Amino acid sequence: MISRREFLQVVAATGAIFGASAPLAQLAAQQKITQQDLLGFTPFGNVTIAHLTDIHAQLKPIWFREPSINLGVGDAEGKPPHITGSDLLAYYKIAPGSPEAYALSSESFVALAREYGRMGGIDRIATVLNHIRAERPDNTLLLDGGDTWQGSYTSLQTKGGDMVEIMNALKPDAMTGHWEFTLGADRVTEIVDELPFTFLGANIFDNEWNEPAFEPVKMFERGGVKIAVIGQAFPYTPIANPRWMIPNWSFGIREDEIARQVSAARNNGAELVILLSHNGFDVDRKLASRVSGIDVVLCGHTHDALPAPLKVGNTLLIASGSSGKFVSRLDLDVKGGNVLDYRYRLIPVFSDVIEPDAEVAALVDKIRGPYQSDLTEVIGRTDSLLYRRGNFNGTIDDLFCDAMLEVRDAEIALSPGFRWGPSLLPGEEITREALYNACAMTYPTAYRTTMTGAFLKEVLEDVADNLFNPDPYYQQGGDMVRVGGLGYTIDPVKPIGKRISDMTLLKDGSAIDPSRAYTVTGWASINENAEGPPIWEVVETYLKAHPAVRIEQNDAVKVIGV
Amino acid sequence: MKEVTRRETLALGAAAGAAAMFAPYVAWAAVEEANALIAKFTGGKAATDGKITLQMPEIAENGSTVPLSVSVDSPMTKDNYVKRVIIVADGNPRPEVATFNFTPRSGVAEASTRMRLAKTQNIVAVAEMSDGSFHMTKRQVKVTIGGCGG
Numbered sequence: 001m002i003s004r005r006e007f008l009q010v011v012a013a014t015g016a017i018f019g020a021s022a023p024l025a026q027l028a029a030q031q032k033i034t035q036q037d038l039l040g041f042t043p044f045g046n047v048t049i050a051h052l053t054d055i056h057a058q059l060k061p062i063w064f065r066e067p068s069i070n071l072g073v074g075d076a077e078g079k080p081p082h083i084t085g086s087d088l089l090a091y092y093k094i095a096p097g098s099p100e101a102y103a104l105s106s107e108s109f110v111a112l113a114r115e116y117g118r119m120g121g122i123d124r125i126a127t128v129l130n131h132i133r134a135e136r137p138d139n140t141l142l143l144d145g146g147d148t149w150q151g152s153y154t155s156l157q158t159k160g161g162d163m164v165e166i167m168n169a170l171k172p173d174a175m176t177g178h179w180e181f182t183l184g185a186d187r188v189t190e191i192v193d194e195l196p197f198t199f200l201g202a203n204i205f206d207n208e209w210n211e212p213a214f215e216p217v218k219m220f221e222r223g224g225v226k227i228a229v230i231g232q233a234f235p236y237t238p239i240a241n242p243r244w245m246i247p248n249w250s251f252g253i254r255e256d257e258i259a260r261q262v263s264a265a266r267n268n269g270a271e272l273v274i275l276l277s278h279n280g281f282d283v284d285r286k287l288a289s290r291v292s293g294i295d296v297v298l299c300g301h302t303h304d305a306l307p308a309p310l311k312v313g314n315t316l317l318i319a320s321g322s323s324g325k326f327v328s329r330l331d332l333d334v335k336g337g338n339v340l341d342y343r344y345r346l347i348p349v350f351s352d353v354i355e356p357d358a359e360v361a362a363l364v365d366k367i368r369g370p371y372q373s374d375l376t377e378v379i380g381r382t383d384s385l386l387y388r389r390g391n392f393n394g395t396i397d398d399l400f401c402d403a404m405l406e407v408r409d410a411e412i413a414l415s416p417g418f419r420w421g422p423s424l425l426p427g428e429e430i431t432r433e434a435l436y437n438a439c440a441m442t443y444p445t446a447y448r449t450t451m452t453g454a455f456l457k458e459v460l461e462d463v464a465d466n467l468f469n470p471d472p473y474y475q476q477g478g479d480m481v482r483v484g485g486l487g488y489t490i491d492p493v494k495p496i497g498k499r500i501s502d503m504t505l506l507k508d509g510s511a512i513d514p515s516r517a518y519t520v521t522g523w524a525s526i527n528e529n530a531e532g533p534p535i536w537e538v539v540e541t542y543l544k545a546h547p548a549v550r551i552e553q554n555d556a557v558k559v560i561g562v
Numbered sequence: 563m564k565e566v567t568r569r570e571t572l573a574l575g576a577a578a579g580a581a582a583m584f585a586p587y588v589a590w591a592a593v594e595e596a597n598a599l600i601a602k603f604t605g606g607k608a609a610t611d612g613k614i615t616l617q618m619p620e621i622a623e624n625g626s627t628v629p630l631s632v633s634v635d636s637p638m639t640k641d642n643y644v645k646r647v648i649i650v651a652d653g654n655p656r657p658e659v660a661t662f663n664f665t666p667r668s669g670v671a672e673a674s675t676r677m678r679l680a681k682t683q684n685i686v687a688v689a690e691m692s693d694g695s696f697h698m699t700k701r702q703v704k705v706t707i708g709g710c711g712g
Binding site for chain 2: 210239251252253256459471474476
């Protein structure tokens, strides 16, 4: 860990990535980042878009380490958001050790986390939004990209009710979704029917009659500009998540349908067309290159945070991160159906700098009140950094795999490559809240089964293709399934069936035998009939026996060819 | 016995003994068999790309019932219309999926149906026009285990 003094010495004053005010690094060197430095923005044009996405029910400030490995394939190779660590800092001219570096990269994460504190907190987000609205009362649209109602202990206990209550207080103008659907069709319908704003899903259709199941588009007028917001829910919800929970809804990318909605919106007088998307960044990049007439895509799902918009043709792609770390503000000058120019700021929500909004803070306390003793109960402690993001493994998942191998008595453990779940710093206590932040969901069953070596290979190949298919339309946006007790080599640029090799059973170093049956445990099965205890119970049981967690470096996955 | 789709078969965390139990030993149609069907349809003539559009999901949500829509750009007049469209799946045990017949009185050359997909494969649609020419298009539809998106 570097000291604050050393840290300040490496802070160099390069360009201000986050906007027009003084570089945060300079201010950090003077030890005086203020709320105004984070929110400062010279209002521009006639429309302001505020974008939030993938909050994953994080009401309180969190640590969140961005990935150090996030490979791009095909046309996305080496392009944002597939640039990480020091390469990312160099690409965006961000000073190492700066607040921007802490917020956007994995570099020196632990040291910088101790320096700059937690990020996010829905009460701080409320302050940011209040500020924007006060500055732009008649010009602002707030759009929520979804993955809002899932990801915490309280969201699980209240079936998303806590987030609905909070978001209603934040007053978004529209939202779309993904994990929302894992609450089941009945609960989603119940909530959506009562929402004071529109839940959009232009790509969701009734399975039987192929009729739209949700509002596809919503028209607004802000600053005298007619705005169409088209909603695109996560296209692969019934594939990546349990289809049995939403049996009557079909999703998909449905590029033709989006094109149809864009031209219908234009015909209805829309001067600005926004796609509020949960496609994932690479899918949106391809879509923007093929469907004309979209001015702005507000990207979500893949949890990328980009400090500047990425332009594809005339379309601006905005990536606003996850877990409440950022709020995007995009000011647009729209005239005669064209965006003439724009200003953008990815506002980092430094929780120690931005004052909580008192009203929303009180609402958070009210919501969490009944669960306070559950949330704060200490169930372990970690001596090493626990995080999830990364293409091949995360230390939280290493802990989960260790727990499943022991508690479920299996040779091999599989843990899904989710991208949500905050981090824990070395020395922190593991509370029940922290545990649930990594696994709170509606199909948590930790199953135990047998799989042949051949089938295990097929599983790895299948998931790898969902991540590394060179055509983004075939990608599902998660990371590689995490493995415990199993090692393998992966060549991401090979085709399906050829990426995975050298599968090894770690307990004895033997090569995986295609015809032998292995005892396998895992969680988050999309099957309706999975049997076993919920994953949090398994991890709690494990922590009772091993209360001090230390995750050693994991070399079980070897990456070649990139 | 209830038919088990590939997705159910492969779904991560399938019930005990999953893999060995299921894997259905069907002799998959070779791509050659699909090509032979197309050659028979065209009488050996070359089919050109364009004019025909096949709408299918990139990844099947449910391999046992995958929606499919085909349309051909044609004025559908007495002198210029689409006669037939064949749909072929090059990875199914029986590659012939459907043949749609049209006349000028059809008005438009469009049809929709649902099909079963045994595994990831290409779906080929070929249209025979009234002037004796052929147009084709191809689309890959993936059948995946799913369950890890995130």
